[in-house]
Amino acid sequence: xxxxxxxxxxxxTDEMIVAEGVKKWFGSFKALDGITTTIKRGEVVVVLGPSGxxxxxxxxxxxxxxRHDEGRIVVDGIEMTDDLRNIERIRSExxxxxxxxxxxxxxxxxxxxxxxxxNVRRWPxxxxxxxxxxxxxxxxxxxxxxKYPAQLSGGQQQRVAIARALAMEPDIMLFDEPTSxxxxxxxxxxxxxxxxxxxxxxxxxxxxxxxxFAKEVADRVLFFDSGLLVEENTPDAFFSDPQHDRTxxxxxxxxx
Amino acid sequence: MKRDWGAREDVALEAVAAKEELAVTEAPSARDLxxxxxxxxxxxxxPFNSVLSVVAGLLAxxxxxxxxxxxxxxxxxxxxxxxxxxxxxxxxxxxxAWRIWMGLYYVVLLVGLTWGQAxxxxxWDAMHIVRRSVLAILGVLLLLYLVDSPLVWSLMGGLVAAxxxxxxxxxxxxxxxxRRIVWAGxxxxxxxxxxxxxxxDGVGPLRWNGFLLNVLAGVVGIVLSFPIGIVLxxxxxxxxxxxxxxxxxxxxVVRGAPLxxxxxxxxxxxxxxxxxxxxxxxxIRVMIMFTVFSSAYVAEIVRGGLQGVHFGQYEAAxxxxxxxxxxxxxxxxxxxxxxTIPAMISHFISLFKDTSLLAVIGxxxxxxxxxxxxxxxxxxxxxxxxxxxxxxxxxxxxFSMSRWSQRLERRLGxxxx
Numbered sequence: 001x002x003x004x005x006x007x008x009x010x011x012x013t014d015e016m017i018v019a020e021g022v023k024k025w026f027g028s029f030k031a032l033d034g035i036t037t038t039i040k041r042g043e044v045v046v047v048l049g050p051s052g053x054x055x056x057x058x059x060x061x062x063x064x065x066x067r068h069d070e071g072r073i074v075v076d077g078i079e080m081t082d083d084l085r086n087i088e089r090i091r092s093e094x095x096x097x098x099x100x101x102x103x104x105x106x107x108x109x110x111x112x113x114x115x116x117x118x119n120v121r122r123w124p125x126x127x128x129x130x131x132x133x134x135x136x137x138x139x140x141x142x143x144x145x146x147k148y149p150a151q152l153s154g155g156q157q158q159r160v161a162i163a164r165a166l167a168m169e170p171d172i173m174l175f176d177e178p179t180s181x182x183x184x185x186x187x188x189x190x191x192x193x194x195x196x197x198x199x200x201x202x203x204x205x206x207x208x209x210x211x212x213f214a215k216e217v218a219d220r221v222l223f224f225d226s227g228l229l230v231e232e233n234t235p236d237a238f239f240s241d242p243q244h245d246r247t248x249x250x251x252x253x254x255x256x
Numbered sequence: 257m258k259r260d261w262g263a264r265e266d267v268a269l270e271a272v273a274a275k276e277e278l279a280v281t282e283a284p285s286a287r288d289l290x291x292x293x294x295x296x297x298x299x300x301x302x303p304f305n306s307v308l309s310v311v312a313g314l315l316a317x318x319x320x321x322x323x324x325x326x327x328x329x330x331x332x333x334x335x336x337x338x339x340x341x342x343x344x345x346x347x348x349x350x351x352x353a354w355r356i357w358m359g360l361y362y363v364v365l366l367v368g369l370t371w372g373q374a375x376x377x378x379x380w381d382a383m384h385i386v387r388r389s390v391l392a393i394l395g396v397l398l399l400l401y402l403v404d405s406p407l408v409w410s411l412m413g414g415l416v417a418a419x420x421x422x423x424x425x426x427x428x429x430x431x432x433x434x435r436r437i438v439w440a441g442x443x444x445x446x447x448x449x450x451x452x453x454x455x456x457d458g459v460g461p462l463r464w465n466g467f468l469l470n471v472l473a474g475v476v477g478i479v480l481s482f483p484i485g486i487v488l489x490x491x492x493x494x495x496x497x498x499x500x501x502x503x504x505x506x507x508x509v510v511r512g513a514p515l516x517x518x519x520x521x522x523x524x525x526x527x528x529x530x531x532x533x534x535x536x537x538x539x540i541r542v543m544i545m546f547t548v549f550s551s552a553y554v555a556e557i558v559r560g561g562l563q564g565v566h567f568g569q570y571e572a573a574x575x576x577x578x579x580x581x582x583x584x585x586x587x588x589x590x591x592x593x594x595x596t597i598p599a600m601i602s603h604f605i606s607l608f609k610d611t612s613l614l615a616v617i618g619x620x621x622x623x624x625x626x627x628x629x630x631x632x633x634x635x636x637x638x639x640x641x642x643x644x645x646x647x648x649x650x651x652x653x654x655f656s657m658s659r660w661s662q663r664l665e666r667r668l669g670x671x672x673x
Binding site: 063064065088091092094095096098100102103104105106115116119120161164165167168 | 566568569571572573574575576577578579582586587590591594668
């Protein structure tokens with residue numbers, strides 16, 4: 001690890017994620033049809049698109065929950081290959097939050113958060129718990145540390161999931177429809193935690209249908225359709241002046 | 257530390273109750289009824305119900321009377337009393353019995369240590385205490401009848417003392433070191449017992465008889481087949497075709513024949529399959545067969561449990577950077593195994609009872625001991641008593657395991673949906 005060439009990280013400081021012509025098939029179905037984009041350090045990118053457009057597949061390729069079939073993905077200077085060590089290094093730099101929370105139901109909240117730091121980073125128990133308590137405070141639920149996930153509301157569970165992802169001190173956070181499984185009154189508490197994270201300078205890719213969130217914190221909006229990156233722009237320009245017909249149609253449908 | 261387990265479920269129930277207030281008020285809970293009311297509502301609510309209750313009650317009463325009259329009046333239990341040692345250890349030489357006691361003391365001390373260092377408080381309500389006391393008194397009464405020897409009584413008293421000492425030491429020395437000692441103790445328990453039985457001109461496997469044999473064979477089968485079964489289950493889901501094929505073949509072949517056939521295989525065929533020069537005692541070969549047979553079933557039970565774990569758990573574990581091994585050990589298996597507790601314990605109970613098949617292939621296990629006891633001229637015609645007593649001991653063990661499984665389920669089910 002110490003012998004890692006320094007120039008690699010200096011050239012890569014600004015470009016956290018580089019995707020070049022990323023393609024992915026599920027059998028004969030083409031989920032990604034050549035995605036090329038670059039995401040800079042500290043950038044908050046919101047991904048929009050109809051279901052089945054490949055947006056979820058795209059971010060799942062970034063931390064190798066899916067294997068891309070063609071093209072290149074480079075995360076913080078590390079190219080994604082089949083090499084397991086590479087994959088594990090990249091994964092430990094990326095936190096991910098899922099639509100269905102996916103907390104570990106057999107572990108208490110605090111143990112959910114400390115599991116990876118203790119077992120992957122090899123932190124001592126005291127250090128990882130201290131960090132976990134800090135993170136739970138940051139997402140606003142320090143009093144739930146001793147409970148089990150099933151005892152929490154959906155919004156609280158999702159905030160635990162955010163704390164769990166942050167516990168590995170990632171450089172990048174991926175959000176795959178983090179509020180879609182939540183009751184309306186709980187969406188705000190999760191979005192607030194995400195906004196706070198965005199303001200702290202985290203590089204984020206967020207798949208969401210929350211237009212308000214996109215307008216408020218996104219630096220850029222990507223619009224996916226049929227496996228293609230159809231349009232990308234700043235939120236202002238994207239929402240006020242969409243260029244493509246498909247974008248216009250989509251926006252008219254979700255804003256109606 | 258107070259933890260309000262399942263608080264949300266209470267809230268949910270209240271919500272349901274609030275919505276269905278009418279229905280709830282119309283159905284008073286059983287606790288509000290006097291015994292007379294309960295009887296009226298549940299047993300004599302309609303004429304048909306009343307007839308059923310009376311008939312069933314008479315039948316149950318008559319059966320109970322007949323059984324009790326036979327057990328405590330007609331039947332002569334001297335045969336069991338005389339042969340109690342035969343039941344327990346068969347033809348194990350009496351002057352070597354200290355070896356068994358040593359093993360017992362080791363295990364009991366360890367159980368005490370384990371319980372002590374876990375540091376759980378007993379939270380028994382009155383009902384629980386009454387039930388426990390009744391069971392304890394029945395057990396002591398049974399032993400009072402069966403055991404005369406003051407030596408055995410003092411040794412049993414010593415067992416209780418060893419248990420309490422273990423609890424005390426475990427509680428005082430709680431912590432990481434104690435946990436390690438307990439773990440090491442359990443890992444060494446079986447080798448210790450086997451060594452103590454045989455060391456320094458000890459007793460060979462041929463004379464491990466009676467209940468001792470059932471316990472040894474059952475414990476070996478259970479303890480070894482559990483990890484092997486897990487490995488087989490994981491192998492069956494492996495992405496490597498060679499590993500998968502071997503595991504599937506093993507599981508399917510083993511499950512394809514009855515246990516009895518496998519035991520015969522172990523006795524008659526296994527010696528020819530062993531490398532030349534390797535000779536295993538018959539009982540060891542049979543234990544291997546128990547283990548192999550049980551492993552296949554454990555593998556399928558674990559596979560069922562693994563299927564119950566949502567794929568999101570795999571993704572979440574991978575996303576936080578866990579390697580495949582850690583993912584399985586820390587996230588997937590704990591959930592999968594918890595789901596399998598009822599099926600797993602049920603299988604182990606069945607395996608334990610199946611150790612009585614040893615009686616048919618020439619071993620003196622407890623069932624065979626029962627047959628031997630009633631075969632002597634002195635106790636001719638007493639096989640009802642001898643077999644029932646063997647059944648009682650099997651039942652006690654099986655029932656204890658089943659209760660233990662329920663406790664385990666409750667403990668591990670905490671906070672989970």
